[in-house]
Amino acid sequence: MNDQIPKAVLTEALREQISGRRVLAALFCTFRFEPGFFEQEILPALFDLPLHQAPAVRRLQLEDALRPLAGQVAVYYDRGALVVGDGTACLDVRRIPVQLTRGYFHPKNAFILVEDEDTGERALVALTASANLTQAGWWENVECFHLDEIPEGGRSRTAGDMRLFLRRVRSLAKHLGPHDALDQVNAFLSTVQPITQRSTNQVLHPHFIVTGSRSGASLVEQLDDIAGKWLRGADLEVISPYLDDADASAPLAALLDRFQPQRWRILLPEERGSARCRKSLYEWVHARGGQWGRLPAAHTARSGRQASGLAASPRYVHAKVYRFFTSDYEISFVGSFNLTGPAHQAGGNIESGVLVEVPRPRRPRFWLEPVDETPDFAPTAASEDDDVDLDVIPLLVRYDWTSEKADVLWDAAAVSPPLDVHQSGPLFTLPPLQSATWTQLPDADARMLAERLRSSSFLTVVDGDRRGVVLVHETGMAHRPSLLLELTPAEILRYWSMLNPDQRAAYIAARPGDIPDGGAEAPHIPAAEPVDSIFDRFAGMFHGFASLARTVREALTDGRTEHARFLIFGAKYDSLPVLLQRVLDDTDGDLVDRYLTVLCAHQLTSEVRQDWPQFWASDPIGVARLETSLAARAELREQIAARNGEDMVDFLDWYEARFLDDPAEVPA
CATH class of the missing domain: 3.30.870.10 (Endonuclease Chain A)
Incomplete structure (x- = not known):
C-alpha cells in the first residue's frame, strides 16, 4: 500500500x-x-x-x-x-x-x-x-x-x-x-x-x-x-x-x-x-x-458486463x-x-x-x-442499516437429516404469537412458542419440511402483518437426498468406476440441458447402451463395487471419515443405500442382477464392519437403514429358488459362502 x-x-x-x-x-x-x-x-x-x-x-x-x-x-x-x-x-x-x-x-x-x-x-x-x-x-x-x-x-x-x-x-x-x-x-x-x-x-x-x-x-x-x-x-x-x-x-x-x-x-x-x-x-x-x-x-x-455504456x-x-x-x-x-x-x-x-x-x-x-x-x-445520509430487514422474526428452525426430526425455537424474551410458515405456499402453522426453548415439530410437519428442503432452505415466516425470511439450519447432510439428480442402478455403478473428478463431471454434464438450475425436478442421465452378455453385465457390476470399495478404504485410511459416510450410509445420488433402494424398487428388473447387486453390497459392508468397527458404530441410524435393505437378499433368493427348483438352494448356499469369503458357511 x-x-x-x-x-x-x-x-x-x-x-x-x-x-x-x-x-x-x-x-x-x-x-x-x-x-x-x-x-x-x-x-x-x-x-x-x-x-x-x-x-x-x-x-x-x-x-x-x-x-x-x-x-x-x-x-x-x-x-x-x-x-x-x-x-x-x-x-x-x-x-x-x-x-x-x-x-x-x-x-x-x-x-x-x-x-x-x-x-x-x-x-x-x-x-x-x-x-x-x-x-x-x-x-x-x-x-x-x-x-x-x-x-x-x-x-x-x-x-x-x-x-x-x-x-x-x-x-x-x-x-x-x-x-x-x-x-x-x-x-x-x-x-x-x-x-x-x-x-x-x-x-x-x-x-x-x-x-x-x-x-x-x-x-x-x-x-x-x-x-x-x-x-x-x-x-x-x-x-x-x-x-x-x-x-x-x-x-x-x-x-x-x-x-x-x-x-x-x-x-x-x-x-x-x-x-x-x-x-x-x-x-x-x-x-x-x-x-x-x-x-x-x-x-x-x-x-x-458491469458497465452499461458511458453513462x-x-x-x-x-x-x-x-x-x-x-x-x-x-x-x-x-x-x-x-x-x-x-x-x-x-x-x-x-x-x-x-x-x-x-x-x-x-x-x-x-x-x-x-x-x-x-x-x-442527498435527502438522507447513508446508513449502516441500509437494506437491513428491520422486521426480523426471531425464529430458528433446524432439521436433522439423520434422525428426520425438525425443531423450532423462538429467540425472544416473550412468548411468540402464532406463526404461519410458507415456502411456495403454506407449509405449517406454529402455535405460541415459549422463549429460548426448542420445540420438536410433529412428524407430518417435519416430513413436509424435508420435502421442501430438497428445493430450498429458505422459509417465509408470517406474524400478522410482518413477514420475514429464515434459513433452516441443517445437519446430518450425508442423509440429505441429492437436490438435482437421480441415477439408475447401472448409472451409479458406472459413476463409481470413473477414475477422477474430471470424468465424473463430464458424465454428469452429458445432458446439461436436462439438469434444472432450480432443482425442482430430478432428471435421469441417459443410461448406458445395453450390453450383450451376462459376462459384460456382471463384470461391470463387480468393477463398480470394487471401485467403491477402493474409494471407501482410501477415505477411511486417510481419515476422511465423512467422505466414507456419504458413500456407505448417505442418501446422495451415488450412495450405496440409494443404489440398493433403486434395485429393490425395480421389480421389473432382472432378478439375478438385483440379487447379485445386493450380494455385492453385503460383501462390501461386511468388510467395512470388520475392518473399521468404530466407523460402522458411528452411524447407528444409517446402519439400521442399510441392514433393512440388505435383508431383502433373503426374499430375492427365494424368488430365484422358486424359479429354478430345490437344487438352486444348495447352489446358492455354496455360492454365497464362496462369494462372501466365509469358509464357515461353506457346506461340508
Whole structure:
C-alpha cells in the first residue's frame, strides 16, 4: 500500500493463498449474507477443481467436494441482513444467524484451515475484509481485505485475539450447533505460540482488533494502546462508506483529538452523484482543517458486463481503510469498521480489523483526490442499516437429516404469537412458542419440511402483518437426498468406476440441458447402451463395487471419515443405500442382477464392519437403514429358488459362502 493503490480480485487472491492445499475447515463471518451467491461463487475458491460452467452441474460438483468437510464449513451472519438473491441454499454449509441486543454483527472474516497433502503441514489462512458474502461485496463494490497465514506451531501476534473473537462468536450462537468448524480453527490457534511484543526492530506486528464488548475498549483506545507513538502526528486518510447522520462526527473527532494528524482526508460517501452525508457535517470537516476526497475514477469504473455504456455509474466504494503515514512508514487499519459511533465504541457493533505496517517502496501519498466543489446532498445520509430487514422474526428452525426430526425455537424474551410458515405456499402453522426453548415439530410437519428442503432452505415466516425470511439450519447432510439428480442402478455403478473428478463431471454434464438450475425436478442421465452378455453385465457390476470399495478404504485410511459416510450410509445420488433402494424398487428388473447387486453390497459392508468397527458404530441410524435393505437378499433368493427348483438352494448356499469369503458357511 503506497501511492499506487493496490488491486486484486478477492476470490482469486483467496484461491492463490490456499494454493491447491486441502481444506480441512472453513469459518466465515459476515454482516450481509447471500447464500446462493456464496455457494456458487465463493465456495469454489476452497477447492482445486475444474468446475463446470453450468450452475447446476457446478453445484453437484461442489456437493461432492464438500463431503470430506461435512459440518466443517460454517457461515455466521447477522439475522437481519439475510439476502435471498438468486439461487438457493442447498449445500452442506452450516448457516448460523446471530442477533445482538444492541448493534449489528458486522465482521467480515474467513478462517480457512488447510493442509499440504504431500508434507502434512497445516496452516490457517486468515482473511479480514470489508466485503460481505454477497454478489455486491465480492464482485461489484470497491472493497479492501488483508490476507495472512499462520503456520501450525508457529508464532503469531494475532492468534490470541482471534481466539477471543471466536469465543465471542460461539457465545452469540448458543442456540445453534454444533460448531465443528469454529472448534477446529480454535484448536489450531491454540497450538500457535503468542508474540507478546507489539513490534520487532521498530516494525509493527499485525494486530487483530475487535470491538463490541461493553467491557472492552473503543477503537481509538485500542489503536492508541498498540501503536499510538507511531500514529500521532502522521497524516491520516479515512475511507468509509458510512458516517453518522449528525452535524459532527464523534468518532472522527476522537481520532483527530487523540492522534493530531498533520494532514487528513476523508472519503465523501456518494451515490448517483449526490453526497450521502449532512451538509453541516461536510462543512464541519472543512472547519476542522480536513479535506473531502474521492478515489480516482480508474478504481471505481465498472468493466465488462458491469458497465452499461458511458453513462454507467461508478462502483460503490464499500471499503473501510484507515491509513496513517509519514515519509518513513505507513500503518493501515483494514476491516469492517465504518466511521460511525456504533462501529467505534465499546458495546456497539461487533467489528473486526487488522492493523498492519505496510512495506514502503516509496513515500506514501494520499489515495483520495480532493473534492474542490461543493456537491449536491442527498435527502438522507447513508446508513449502516441500509437494506437491513428491520422486521426480523426471531425464529430458528433446524432439521436433522439423520434422525428426520425438525425443531423450532423462538429467540425472544416473550412468548411468540402464532406463526404461519410458507415456502411456495403454506407449509405449517406454529402455535405460541415459549422463549429460548426448542420445540420438536410433529412428524407430518417435519416430513413436509424435508420435502421442501430438497428445493430450498429458505422459509417465509408470517406474524400478522410482518413477514420475514429464515434459513433452516441443517445437519446430518450425508442423509440429505441429492437436490438435482437421480441415477439408475447401472448409472451409479458406472459413476463409481470413473477414475477422477474430471470424468465424473463430464458424465454428469452429458445432458446439461436436462439438469434444472432450480432443482425442482430430478432428471435421469441417459443410461448406458445395453450390453450383450451376462459376462459384460456382471463384470461391470463387480468393477463398480470394487471401485467403491477402493474409494471407501482410501477415505477411511486417510481419515476422511465423512467422505466414507456419504458413500456407505448417505442418501446422495451415488450412495450405496440409494443404489440398493433403486434395485429393490425395480421389480421389473432382472432378478439375478438385483440379487447379485445386493450380494455385492453385503460383501462390501461386511468388510467395512470388520475392518473399521468404530466407523460402522458411528452411524447407528444409517446402519439400521442399510441392514433393512440388505435383508431383502433373503426374499430375492427365494424368488430365484422358486424359479429354478430345490437344487438352486444348495447352489446358492455354496455360492454365497464362496462369494462372501466365509469358509464357515461353506457346506461340508
